[in-house]
Amino acid sequence: MKQQLAVQECKKRLLVVWLAGAGMLSLILIAQSMQEEGPYLDRVSDAWAWFLPNVIPTLSLMVGVVVKDFSTTSDKKLIDTFLFQLSFWLSITYFLVLMASISLQPYFSPNIAPLDFLKQSNLWLGPMQGIVTLALGVFFGKAEQSGTTSAEKK
Helix, strand or coil: CCCEEEHHHHHHHHHHHHHHHHHHHHHHHHHHHHCCCCCCCCCHHHHHHHHHHHHHHHHHHHHHHHHHHHHCCCCCEEEEHHHHHHHHHHHHHHHHHHHHHHHCHHHHCCCCCHHHHHHHHHHHHHHHHHHHHHHHHHHHHHHHHCCCEHHHHC
């Protein structure tokens, strides 16, 4: 028998990962944007233009799904633990790589301008974002289709 978890709890945990990750990265970018001699100088809007498409589309979709769940009466649906774990750990890894791209650039690529490095990081972030989004899409799709409830499992 496959180990299963409550769908609503899993959705909330994934949303917390994305809100925390996006929040921490936003705070870092805000601090960098406020510095007079910050890494992006007079091109702060370009740094934000890099960051926002990396998190907002997926985050908006997740918020919408979780808010929708609160407005509908729902059974205690269950989902395979593997789908949740895959989505959870891929999301965390994605945010760690995003954070590394913003924070560690001066240490690993001191000869590349920070904004140029951010643009270059899309070479690895784009495919990663695709994989994370695919895993989340499968998770949320299966969660919506899940017909097994905890009451039926007893």
